[in-house]
Every structure is written in structure tokens, then in C-alpha cells.
Amino acid sequence: MALLKTDSQVGLPRAREAFHRYIGSILGLALCGVTLQDHRGEALHPTAYRLRCRDSHSASDYGLGESVPLSRLQQVPEDLVGESLTALLDLTIPENAKVPLFSADWVMADGSTGGTWDHTPDLSGDFTFSYPLPPAEEQAGSHIYLVSLLKIVLDEVDLLANDEVVNPAAVMTESGFFPLTVRPLAQPHPLAERTENAKAAIRRQPLFSVSQTEPTIPILARHWSLLASLLRFSKKGEDTEPEGFRLRRTADWVVPSHGHPSEVYEHLARVCNVACSFCYLFGNPDTLAIARAKKSIARDELDTRMTYYRPQERRALFSAQWELNEFLVDPRLPEVMRDLRETTDRPFFFTTNGNPLTPRIVEQLAEVKPVHFVVSTNTVDEPLRQEVMKERPNRTWTALHCLQELRRHEIPFGVSLVATPDFPLADLTRTIETVSELDPNFIRVNEPGFTRDHPSPMDFDTDVLWGSVIEWTQSMREKTHVPIIAIPSAYEENFFYDDPLAARVIGTIPGSPAAVCGLRPGDVVVGVGYLRPSTRSEVVSALMLVKGKVKLRIRRAGQSLELTLDTELMPKYPYTGPYIGKYIVPHGVVTAPSISSGDARGIAQQIEEVGARHSWLVTSSLMLPAARAFIERSVAEHADGIDFVVATNDYLGGNIRVMDMCTVGDIHGALVRHQEKTGRTPELILVPATGFNAHGRDLVGRHWGDLERAWNIPVRLLGHTTQFVF
Ligand code: SF4
Numbered sequence: 001m002a003l004l005k006t007d008s009q010v011g012l013p014r015a016r017e018a019f020h021r022y023i024g025s026i027l028g029l030a031l032c033g034v035t036l037q038d039h040r041g042e043a044l045h046p047t048a049y050r051l052r053c054r055d056s057h058s059a060s061d062y063g064l065g066e067s068v069p070l071s072r073l074q075q076v077p078e079d080l081v082g083e084s085l086t087a088l089l090d091l092t093i094p095e096n097a098k099v100p101l102f103s104a105d106w107v108m109a110d111g112s113t114g115g116t117w118d119h120t121p122d123l124s125g126d127f128t129f130s131y132p133l134p135p136a137e138e139q140a141g142s143h144i145y146l147v148s149l150l151k152i153v154l155d156e157v158d159l160l161a162n163d164e165v166v167n168p169a170a171v172m173t174e175s176g177f178f179p180l181t182v183r184p185l186a187q188p189h190p191l192a193e194r195t196e197n198a199k200a201a202i203r204r205q206p207l208f209s210v211s212q213t214e215p216t217i218p219i220l221a222r223h224w225s226l227l228a229s230l231l232r233f234s235k236k237g238e239d240t241e242p243e244g245f246r247l248r249r250t251a252d253w254v255v256p257s258h259g260h261p262s263e264v265y266e267h268l269a270r271v272c273n274v275a276c277s278f279c280y281l282f283g284n285p286d287t288l289a290i291a292r293a294k295k296s297i298a299r300d301e302l303d304t305r306m307t308y309y310r311p312q313e314r315r316a317l318f319s320a321q322w323e324l325n326e327f328l329v330d331p332r333l334p335e336v337m338r339d340l341r342e343t344t345d346r347p348f349f350f351t352t353n354g355n356p357l358t359p360r361i362v363e364q365l366a367e368v369k370p371v372h373f374v375v376s377t378n379t380v381d382e383p384l385r386q387e388v389m390k391e392r393p394n395r396t397w398t399a400l401h402c403l404q405e406l407r408r409h410e411i412p413f414g415v416s417l418v419a420t421p422d423f424p425l426a427d428l429t430r431t432i433e434t435v436s437e438l439d440p441n442f443i444r445v446n447e448p449g450f451t452r453d454h455p456s457p458m459d460f461d462t463d464v465l466w467g468s469v470i471e472w473t474q475s476m477r478e479k480t481h482v483p484i485i486a487i488p489s490a491y492e493e494n495f496f497y498d499d500p501l502a503a504r505v506i507g508t509i510p511g512s513p514a515a516v517c518g519l520r521p522g523d524v525v526v527g528v529g530y531l532r533p534s535t536r537s538e539v540v541s542a543l544m545l546v547k548g549k550v551k552l553r554i555r556r557a558g559q560s561l562e563l564t565l566d567t568e569l570m571p572k573y574p575y576t577g578p579y580i581g582k583y584i585v586p587h588g589v590v591t592a593p594s595i596s597s598g599d600a601r602g603i604a605q606q607i608e609e610v611g612a613r614h615s616w617l618v619t620s621s622l623m624l625p626a627a628r629a630f631i632e633r634s635v636a637e638h639a640d641g642i643d644f645v646v647a648t649n650d651y652l653g654g655n656i657r658v659m660d661m662c663t664v665g666d667i668h669g670a671l672v673r674h675q676e677k678t679g680r681t682p683e684l685i686l687v688p689a690t691g692f693n694a695h696g697r698d699l700v701g702r703h704w705g706d707l708e709r710a711w712n713i714p715v716r717l718l719g720h721t722t723q724f725v726f
Helices: 017-030 056-062 080-089 142-153 194-203 216-228 299-307 333-341 359-366 382-389 393-408 425-436 462-477 489-495 513-517 536-545 597-610 624-634 636-641 664-678 706-711
Strands: 035-037 048-051 092-096 103-108 114-118 130-132 157-161 164-166 170-173 176-179 231-235 238-240 244-247 254-256 315-317 348-352 371-376 413-418 442-446 484-487 524-528 549-556 559-566 615-620 642-647 684-688 715-718
Touching: 017 048, 017 080, 017 142, 017 216, 056 254, 080 092, 080 114, 080 142, 080 216, 092 216, 130 216, 142 170, 142 216, 216 244, 299 315, 299 333, 333 359, 359 393, 371 393, 382 393, 393 413, 413 425, 425 442, 425 462, 462 484, 462 489, 484 489, 489 624, 513 559, 524 536, 536 597, 597 615, 597 624, 597 636, 597 684, 597 715, 615 624, 615 664, 624 636, 624 642, 636 642, 642 664, 664 706, 684 706, 706 715
Parallel strands: 348 371, 371 413, 413 442, 442 484, 615 642, 615 684, 684 715
Antiparallel strands: 035 170, 048 157, 092 244, 103 114, 103 231, 130 244, 157 164, 170 176, 231 238, 254 315, 524 549, 549 559
16 A cells, blocks of 8 residues: 555555545546646646645645646546545445435436445444535536536645646536636635534534544535535435435544644533633634534544544544633543543643632642643632633632642643733733742733624724733833743734844743743843854754753843853753743743744745746734844845735734734735735745644635635745744
8 A cells, every 4th residue: 555655664554545545536537538727728737636735844744745646537437427426435425314324326317327325334333423515516517517526626636747736727628618716715615604513513513623624524525515416316215315424434534643632632622611701712703614612522522533543653533623612621631631641641731711620630630741731810800800701700719729739739831811901900910920929931911802703892992002011011021030921922022122033032931941040031142152143033943952051142231241051950840841832942931933044045945946036925014024124134135026915814803913813815815905006916925824724724724725826826835934833
């Protein structure tokens, strides 16, 4: 059996082998006897395909992006529909009212052809992953059935010729010429509306749960919808209609993963047990590609996920994306954590509102260390917390006392606060003073944000409030030994200092070598040992490399100073090393995220490969100052040929202003506006990767490559190399 390179050491089958079998068949059928054309009308001759992904990193980590030769059929089969149905039935079983149609008859609506299938029921005992059918996208007359199907599968595959992506704009068949136009970029995926999505969750898994994280499954769903509009089905002579489908063999959906235990425990409870007035979940648009649910995960789903969780082989069952939740409320938590600890020694990293953390639960979690928490404390004022978070009094008591319990058991934790007007700065000051005594390893102050759809848009001027929060945060850093990070950190770094790329120290983790060496908030690191890094990311890279006693050159209040960092000092609680979950704090030095020198190389390389004289670099209003400084300093040779295009969060609306939450539609809108303003069209569009997951999907499940298909200009994703993600 063919092996993926990344799997060759462990001899695993190729990732998504069954789906590749399906796609190979469908492309073989759809491309047989047709001619593809690009937007100029020139014939395309793809020889291979690949599953779409974000970039080469995600391709190798998640088993995507492998180039697979296309096997072309010599002759158009007589029964195209039947052949494609067979390929679909290899992976799925249709359902009517959740009853699986293991066997049934089918016939074309015009009666021209038909057939039957008969499958053996699955006896594995695995949880049944079943999904509804999405609304039919278009009526598929039999003569354009394969064109419609091709449009669907092109949402998940790129066609390749000579290892380059080719974008077909039209297909010529015996029946005529059919455009393969990209669905309007601002239009979310036609999988379902949010309300249908929530209803579907009661009986089946919503398609929104996988449209970002396993977009192969919505392809199968859309194929079933297409067939349902074209065929008539019957079982034992009675008409029946597929309403959904189930995955035929769970094992087909064991995919490459990071092997982190969160791949199991994040599927625990799917609810939060409070209702904060500022919670962004209430403002999620209906078309967001994240499932909303009302209940906990089913026991058999959890068991099945445990069964297929193989951290040593870096494999797990495909993941599903649900709204963030308070999974610590799940009563199975201690048992699940114990089971997981037997399979992996990697840290458990939990974000919680704190109220499930009774002394007993903390004690049980202490037995499965390493564990790390971020606790959304928000305030230490009990009545205020109850009012703003709509929390029952006994739960508030637990939430506020859990920090002492975590401290007592030496479980490291960070504290999260939201600087909404509900929590006045005087209250936040008291909260920071109180929690600092318990040695959290950081305190996160979130600037209040809300989307257009939030039920109670907050009545404040964002810049005035955010600015006052930054000034207050800076003053608080002088009063505590705990690093206080303002989120989004780009706001502070880009609008409150002259050099947005400087290695400014936010703070040091208590108990770390950096805390001992005397670094203070506001210090700017300009030298690490004999290295003279010039940007924040270079300083972070240098700090990750050094060992032993190292001289740090810093600037403090206009003075140059030298400090000695002893990287071999024994770490003390709460410092446990350079990684806190996905965060990197080398030797306990906390700085803001930054663009890396790898990004500079990537930008120059892309421009040179394409030979572009005019490139557009998409950024956000928050990152614009850093992006400008970075290009001028690190990509100076190309700076004159780069325009900055500022994307706005039109999809989410409200006061959101970060690139990570921009959709493909938002980026497209910004490009159109820039084109109208300048009257020019670029030769290359550069887009930061940060808003796209490993599958290259945005918040609504749209792949970034659709920009290139719509603009017919090379679009390149900038590396996913930001070193800090606070
Ligand atoms: S604790 Fe978090 S998830 Fe729960 S309601 Fe509050 S903000 Fe939302």
C-alpha cells in the first residue's frame, strides 16, 4: 500500500486512503471525455490532484497536500451516475430518518438507468457519525451531473499540472460549455443555516462541525444532495428519500494529527455553565463554520474517539469544531484524564471559567500532571461576577477559590480578565492585586470585543476604551511581579511605541531565570550573548538557542544596561519551561507576537518566483505599522513594489479588527476596494496564513485558494511562523 512520507517510519496506510479512492474515482469520471479551460480559454491538462491545505507545514502534519496522479478513464462509462454512486457508497451509507439504508434500489428520475446496492452493516460498535444533507445547490440535470459534481469536489482538491496548481474556469463536454465559476467570495458556504445546524445537532452531527476541520465530509454530503435531486430511491418496493448519511467505517477517518490529548478531551462537554454578558459566542453569525450544541458529547462518541486516539503514531479520529465550551463540567473528566494520561505524557492545557474546579477536581487533576490552566476569573468581587457572568453563587465561590487550590497543588495557571465596562478599572486593579499573590504565570487582559450580531453591542468608543486599558495595563505592570499581557497585543505594540518590532519585555514568568536576572517590563532587549538581533522575533529565536550564563544587553529608560541570564537555574513554580500550551516564553521572557525573519525570506522568495513588480500585501489595521516597518527593514529590496491592503472584518462586524478573524470574503472586499482606489491590478497577492486552519479554511469554511481562482492572479499564503500567539 502507498505510504505517505511522514508515515513511512511507522508503516501506516496513506492518510485518508478511502477518501482518495473516492476522489480518484470521481475525478476519473468527471474528467473523462471533457476539456478543461482556464480563464483565458486555454486548454488545461491536469495530471494530478492534491487535497487542499493551508501550506506545506499543515500538509505534512495533517497528511494533506500529497500530489496524487490522476487516473484517466479511456472511455466514458455508460452509467456515470451509477459509478459515482458506487464510489460514494464505498464511504457512506445513506439514512432515512436515521435508519440506515444498507440496501436499496435507485433509478434515475427519468427512468433511464438504475441499480441496487446491498452492504453489510457495520458491526464494529463504533459511534455512528451521521450528518444531514445540505440544501441542494442546483438542479442537476443528468447531462450536467458530472459538471455539478466536479464543482463540488474542486472545493476540496486542487488540480495540478507539472506540480503547479491549475485553476479551471470552464469545462467543455459533449453537451456544451459550462463555466466553473467560483461561488461569490463573500457568500458563506451553502451547508445550512445556523438554526438548521442547531436542530441537526440533536439528531445528527451538524455539517458545520466539520466544514473547517474535515472538509472532506461536506463534500460527501453535497454529493448526496446532488444525487437526491436526481435519483429516486426505494427499499423493498417502498419509496424512500435519503435525509442524511453516516460514515461507513470509522477507521477510514483516522487522520494524521499532532497527537495532543486535547484531540480527545476538547470533545467533552459542549456547553458553558454561565452566560457572560460579553461572551462572544452570543455574537457568532449564523453562517459561522462552527457547530453549536446543547448537550454533552455522547458516551459512545467519546469512547470511539479514545479508541482511535494514537498519540505515538500521531493519529486521531478527525476533529470536529464546536463552539468553545466549558468541558470541565463533564462528570467524566477525571476518568477521561486518567485514561489519557496512560497514553501520553504531554501536558493537558485547559481554559476554564473556574467554577467546575472544586477542591476534589483539582486534587484529581493534580494526579495527572502536567496540567496547565487559564482561568477566566474576571473579577474577585463575588456579586459582580455573579451578575455579569450570570453565575450561581456557590459556583462563584468555587471559581474564586480554585486559584488557591491550584497554587496549593502547584498546578500552574494564568488568569484571564475582560476589560469590559462591566468591570471598572478599579475593580480590575483589585483583582490583579489579589490574584498576583497566588503566583499565576501570567495575567491576560482582553480588550472588549463584539461582533455585529452580538445581542447587546457594547456602548463605548473602542479606541478610547482600548487606549485607556493599555495605559492602565502599563501602570499595573509596575505594581506586580506577574506579566500582564493585553490582548490583542498588536494594539499596544503598534500604537503605543515608536518601534513596533522592538523586543520589548511585557514581563517575566515568576520563578523563571528571566525573573531572577532582573528584566523589567518595558526593557528592550537588543543583544543576547554575542548575537545582535534587531527584531522581537530574532530576540526570541536567540533566547531559545542560548545556554548557561548569557549576557543580555537591554535598553531601559534611555540607558543601556547589561544583565546576566542564567538559563540553567532550577525553575521554580509556576515556571515550567519555555512552552505554556501553544505559547513560547523562552526562559520566562514574555514578549508580544511578531513577524519572523522566516516571513521576510518567504515574501522575497514569493515575489522573485512569480517575478512580480507589483505585489499587494494584505494586513489588518492593527498590524499595518508592524507590517510597514517589517517590509522596510527586512524586505527592503522589494519594498517599493509592495502595496499594503488593509482588510476589515466585514463578516463579523462590530469592533473586531484582527486578521485572524478575516474571511476570504473580507480579504476579497479589501482587494476590490484597493483596486478601485488605485486603478491598478497586482501581479501577486500575499495573504497572511494566520486566519486559516490546517486545511486552509477560514471562519466560514472557505479555502484561501478561492482568492486565486476568483482573481486569476497568483495568490500566496505567507508562512505560519509567528512565534508567539498571546
Ligand atoms: S465563561 Fe467564556 S464561554 Fe462561558 S459564557 Fe463566559 S465568556 Fe462565554
